[in-house]
Amino acid sequence: MEQVDDSALRGVIRKRILEKGRIPFVEFMTACLYEPGLGYYTSPGRKVGAEGDFYTSINVHRVFGRLIAREICRMWEVMGCPASFDAVEVGAGHGQLAKDVLDAIRELNAEFYELLSFRLVEAEPSLAEVQRTLLADHLPRLSWSPPADLAEGRLRFTGCLYSNELIDSFPVHLVEMTPAGVREVFVVADGDRFAEVLEPPSTPELEGYLARLGITLDPGHRAEINLNALRWLGSVATALERGFVLTIDYGYLAPELYGPMRRNGTLLCYWRHTIEEDLYVRVGRQDMTSHVDFTSLMAEGEALGLKKAWYGEQYRFLVAAGMMEEMMALEAAATTEEERLRIRLTLKKLVLPEGGMGDTFKVLVQAKGVENPRLLCMREWGQLF
Template sequence: MDQPDDNRLRGIILNRIREQGRIPFADFMAMCLYEPGLGYYTSPGRKVGAEGDFYTSINVHSVFGRLIAREICRMWEEMGRPASFDIVEAGAGHGRLATDVIDAIQELNPTLYDGIRLTLIEAEPSLAAVQGELLAPHLPKVSWSTPADLAEGRLRFTGCLYSNELIDSFPPHLVEMGPEGLREVFVAAEGDQFSEILDLPSTPELEAYLSRLGITFAVGQRAEINLNAVRWLESVATALERGFVLTIDYGYLAPELYGPMRLNGTLLCYYRHTIEENPYIRIGLQDMTTHVDFTTLAARGEELGLRKVWYGEQYRFLVATGMMEELMALEAAATSEKEQIAIRLALKKLILPEGGMGDTFKVLVQAKGVENPRLLCMRDWGKLF
């Protein structure tokens, strides 16, 4: 695998460490991903799809966005069909998913479409132009915001905030259980390279996080604790006046995420569709991700007034929200058997386990100020077939 030039950001991070001393891995990953103009997510360039470093469900088929749109339509109905309804996408990327969602709502529910206000939150400023081109027919309804607007309380909305593969990119603290107790991974400078140091945790929040979960690691076990995910959820709970939070990402409940089978945690990097385990190369040029702890998102959400409505695998969510109906409509509209086969293969990838996205990805739906909603994803499976 080639080693592209990462000297500029590498030098900036090394100099900061030399000046300030070692830093928690979370700070290192934050600079790699979000350093203004140089981080993986804050620099120009296509990150997703064939020309990028990884695929998401968005790249598979527009049906993914249509099914989210179907659920948003139901959310609007469960909220009493308000005249105005905010849809917020956090981590909007190139705007493909937002376009698929709002296109579908315009077709499926013109009344809801009339009252929609769409807000896109994205860390990379240059993507606004690309988003604007895709969303050109809907531009009067579109506005742009930043992660800082959400984090600092400048955003307020009533409706639905959704995200797809966002939380996995939030920088976590790395910890490892030593013979004498929990230790944190710090990043130090060693010449023009990075090295790791294990020492006492930088914050008592790390041990408190594990204590709340009742998790105990084996000696030598390494794991990630994502305090940034919790802080993000706290910001969302503050910003949401009434409505829903829909989170789609890869992850597990805590007992599985932190189980003894994961002695090395879940941290991985992606570069040109190849998995890389070393986070200290291609600085700012490769994606870095970790699996989401859905137990903590749900539990902290309850404390913040975000009641868990539904949690499950992506395939269950997609089938319950209308995947089979969408498949039949697409096949009926296909002009050839070859096109029908291509449609089936694409949609299978969204729902199949073992190589597909069906069980790797999970969906968490939380509600605030909406009593006993009956969403599509909650439908009885026995009545869907």
């Protein structure tokens, strides 16, 4: 295995463990991903794309952003074309999706573009400069907020908050069912290495979470519980006065996510486009991610006044939002057969279930203060072809 120097972050985590005796896994993962200056997302270096560790739909083709833009234009219309509209992207990374969305809105609906305010929220502060450069063309529309503004209730907006592959990057609690009941994974120091111990849960919220879902894990079954996702949704529900929350991520409904076929859970690491199952190597240098429990996002949303408007596979969302029209336009503009073939192959990645991003990826649209919205994603397939 290729070694990387992760000693600085290892030292920080070790110190915390020695002070407390042990830390819940969620605290370990928080440090790995978000320790200021040392965490995976909070240290320099490209994470997404060819030079990074993984791809997201954004790297596949700008059509992904164009289709989100089409849906945002529709949201503005179903809200009665208000005189101002905020689009908020959370976890905006380098800003590529924001660029694709803004380029498309400007082209598709100039009137809407002129009244749009676009806010970027990103955990890594240094990316704001990268986003500013990439989005130079759209500066009059842009503003930035740190995640704390959302988490601490300082943001209010009307419009649409969207994210792509954000919630899968939130630190999770890890639990395991034992003959004595649900136990939580804690991290301890074992010489220079980290090791796991199972102990009673650090918070009753973990068992409460599973009980709410009616899920009883089999002995030996390990699972992630993303309490941060629910807290985040709570802050989104407070910030959103009227409009939509559009969440794109990989995940399942709870019975599938916590079903017997996933006895080891879904938590994985990515490093240079390969999967690493060992959570305790390359500390802070490899991505750590787990699948999203969409059942809990929907249930929590309903309790917070965010009504489910639509939930389904990414391919359904993209096709209903106009994927075929976009493909036809791209193909018509292509000048060679080779180019046309390349476009088809590229776009297939976004919709194909097997080996593509089509069905593990889901889209959830939640609405507040907009009754029976008729969004593009709700169109029946019969209406599209």
